[in-house]
Amino acid sequence: MTSQPRLTIGLPVYNGEEYLAESLDALLGQTYEDFELVISDNASTDGTEAICRKYAAQDSRIRYLRLPRNIGATPNHNRVFAECRGELFKWASHDDLYARDLIRRCVEALDERPDVILAHADQAVIDGDGKVKVPYEYTLATDSPHAPERFRSMLFEPGGDDFYGVIRAAALRRVKPMDSYHHADRTFVAEIALHGRFHQVPELLYFRRDHPTRAERANPSKRSRCVNLDPRRAGLLHPTPRLLAEYVWGFASAIRRAPISPADRRACYRHMAAWMTSRARPGAGERVEDRAPVDPAQLTVSVDALVAGREGRRA
Secondary structure, rough: OOOOOOOEEEEEEEEOOOOOOHHHHHHOOOOOOOOOEEEEEOOOOOOOHHHHHHHHHHOEEEEEEEOOOOOOOHHHHHHHHHHOOEEEEEEEOOOOEEEEOOHHHHHHHHHHOEEEEEEEEEEEEEOOOOOEEEEEOOOOOOOOOOOOHHHHHHHHHHOOOOOOOOOEEHOOOOOOOOOOOHHHHHHHHHHHOOOEEEEEEEEEEEEEEOOOOOOHHHHHOOOOOOHHHHHHOOOOOOHHHHHHHHHHHHHHHHHHHHHHHHHHEEEEEHHHHHHHOOOOOOOOOOHHHHHHOOOOHHHHHOHHHHEEEOOOOOO
């Protein structure tokens, strides 16, 4: 690895011992190697620290940082980006899996398309054992050259996982850091989309793990999820109505800050008004994990054949 890696991967983690080693194997086994992996341990109380230190001792690309107290998931996500030294950045989750060619294909897509600011790949939901449950189709119009169309798509379509794409760090620094209100990740990615086009690599290379201890399942209510994102959200000052109001205001603020023309700004506000009056649309609130597969044949995809570190698991 060069002294100045081209890509920084930021992995925030808290008590991730169950799946962390699998994710680290998948990331460190990428065919694209010019990266650093910054792990920020949010004061874990399980075996996470020991796993991280073991891997850091074996691979010089890893920088392991440990926080003295749990600051919440959102500040920890923002912290790993603050440590970014590369021109490209990618968030990674401690429980997801990544095909060997994921990062290479995303970096190639960015190199081939200078106007694209984020690249990701097709994805599927997997279970705790790494078996594909739901491969799903990416339907967002984030590749449109028109900012209002990209924004409209982000409002009305059940999202992909663009948050975990490879992003140009310069573009990411131009948007407001992620917040911790309800669905703050959606407004965050929508603001990124107002700055430029995304590209979706048409290959199944990213596997999002759904399991009982994943943060979304372990915190079923809006308030509990937000407190997990940032402990400062606990207490009477952050009732659910405020968390929802901040969500709506997050979209409006993203439009106001975006580097777009007055006409495009007005179009975005119109799309937002339509979205606010159509919350009863089919699929509103739909979880990707609960969908029927768009292509049942893809249920036979072998994650073990695609992901580094899982070779011994093949049947």
